[in-house]
Amino acid sequence: MARSGFDDGVPIAVDVYAEGLIRNQHVDATAARAAGEKAVADLFPQGIDTPGMLFFDGLADGVKIGWVWLALKSLNTSHIYMIFVMEGSRGRGHGRALIQAVERELVGRGVRQITLNVFAYNESARRLYQSVGFKPVSQLMTKTINNCREPLM
Ligand SMILES: CC(C)(COP(=O)(O)OP(=O)(O)OC[C@H]1O[C@@H](n2cnc3c(N)ncnc32)[C@H](O)[C@@H]1OP(=O)(O)O)[C@@H](O)C(=O)NCCC(=O)NCCS
DSSP, X not given: OEEOOOGGGHHHHHHHHHHHHHHHHOOOHHHHHHHHHHHHHHHOTTGGGOXXXXXXXXXXXXXXXXXXXXXXXXXXXXXXXXXXXXXXXXXXXXXXXXXXXXXXXXXXXXXXXXXXXXXXXXXXXXXXXXXXXXXXXXXXXXXXXXXXXXXXX
């Protein structure tokens, strides 16, 4: 892993976040993108220099194939906000190698637990996390209300 560039990952992080909103919260693409941009700006107000955040690029033969953004939290815990492997490089073990490299890095920093969120529809990510030892600890459940007429507010 190498210390990451940040700016080129921002539009991708916004896209991944927006896709989750579109698929799960029934918002349109414009609103989802706006929410994604706000979420990324709120989380990383100083970009790559945001305190408490770590940014790593995954390299294969010296070529960037993906990246990981994570936070060092209290209670010896780190939270992964974003793991991304470029489309052409997927399915070759890079995602797993990235998480395992992150784990080695965090052990050296005294971290004992890693957390992350994943959408139910994201089967490749869920399987990846399970394959390296993540276990679900809670489940956000939703029900779509089909006959809703007017928003309450
Ligand atoms: C999720 C992601 C990081 C996986 O990266 P990857 O390099 O393709 O993953 P790997 O090749 O290391 O695969 C590791 C394991 O993940 C699972 N997996 C990966 N791709 C999969 C797919 N298309 N379908 C089902 N399982 C899949 C498998 O269990 C695989 O292990 P196996 O090959 O031994 O069966 C990548 O698909 C990605 O960047 N997606 C877009 C961004 C994203 O959704 N990030 C997660 C946000 S929570």
